[in-house]
Amino acid sequence: xxxxxxxxxxxxxxxxxxxxxxxxxxxxxxxxxxxxxxxxxxxxxxxxxxxxxxxxxxxxxxxxxxxxxxxxxxxxxxxxxxxxxxxxxxxxxxxxxxxxxxxxxxxxxxxxxxxxxxxxxxxxxxxxxxxxxxxxxxxxxxxxxxxxxxxxxxxxxxxxxxxxxxxxxxxxxxxxxx
Numbered sequence: 001x002x003x004x005x006x007x008x009x010x011x012x013x014x015x016x017x018x019x020x021x022x023x024x025x026x027x028x029x030x031x032x033x034x035x036x037x038x039x040x041x042x043x044x045x046x047x048x049x050x051x052x053x054x055x056x057x058x059x060x061x062x063x064x065x066x067x068x069x070x071x072x073x074x075x076x077x078x079x080x081x082x083x084x085x086x087x088x089x090x091x092x093x094x095x096x097x098x099x100x101x102x103x104x105x106x107x108x109x110x111x112x113x114x115x116x117x118x119x120x121x122x123x124x125x126x127x128x129x130x131x132x133x134x135x136x137x138x139x140x141x142x143x144x145x146x147x148x149x150x151x152x153x154x155x156x157x158x159x160x161x162x163x164x165x166x167x168x169x170x171x172x173x174x175x176x177x178x
Contacts, residue, residue: 006070010035011079017067025059026050028066029076037077037106041150048149051107052076058114060148077106080113088169089113092162100153108149112163115145116170137167 006017010033018028026043029035029052038061041049045063052061053075081087089109092098099105119137127144128135135141142163143156151159 006067008066008069008072008074010074011076017070021065021067023066024062025052025054025064025066025069025074026061029061029074035076035078039103039106041104041107046150047104047107048111049104049107051110051149053110053114056114056117058111058148075110077110080109087113088166089116089162092165092169093159096158096162096165098155098159098162100151100155104149104151104153108146108151108159111146111149112159112166115142115163116166118145119167137164139164 005019007014008017009015010029015033018032023032026038026040029038030040038052039049040062041047043062045060048060050061051058053059054064054069054072056073056075081090086094087109089112093105093109098108119135122134124131124135125141125144127138127141139160142160146159146163
């Protein structure tokens with residue numbers, strides 16, 4: 001076993017993975033890299049507050065060891081938008097009051113970003129009615145797809161409204177470019 005430490009790309013920047021093999025991805029991001037937008041909620045993979053994107057797919061960072069991510073592209077809420085330049089998802093969350101205390105919001109937005117990609121790729125969910133065609137983003141479909149992200153304040157209807165808004169905007173912009 002060599003003494004070299006692997007590298008992961010976090011928000012477009014190469015970072016040395018931690019030496020401690022027990023360090024979770026969440027701990028490394030928050031404590032070592034200072035990316036505190038990713039939140040520690042339950043620390044058991046049940047709430048989704050720690051959701052980040054790894055190679056474009058959502059992951060509970062509290063359940064994964066940092067050293068397992070050598071060569072991975074990791075995206076946190078810090079790379080999705082800024083206060084001066086909100087992403088479409090962030091703007092929709094603000095417009096539809098898709099947050100109350102805001103603690104779960106970074107994980108919700110990371111999860112929603114990946115969910116939008118899953119929809120675009122035609123991935124089915126447990127709520128998908130017809131498996132032979134692209135899923136329709138109904139309220140039930142969106143709730144199922146976001147069910148891994150809990151909101152203790154209960155802003156679910158506002159979160160769904162924000163997601164529907166972004167989906168409608170995406171459909172409108174695709175129609176305009178067709």
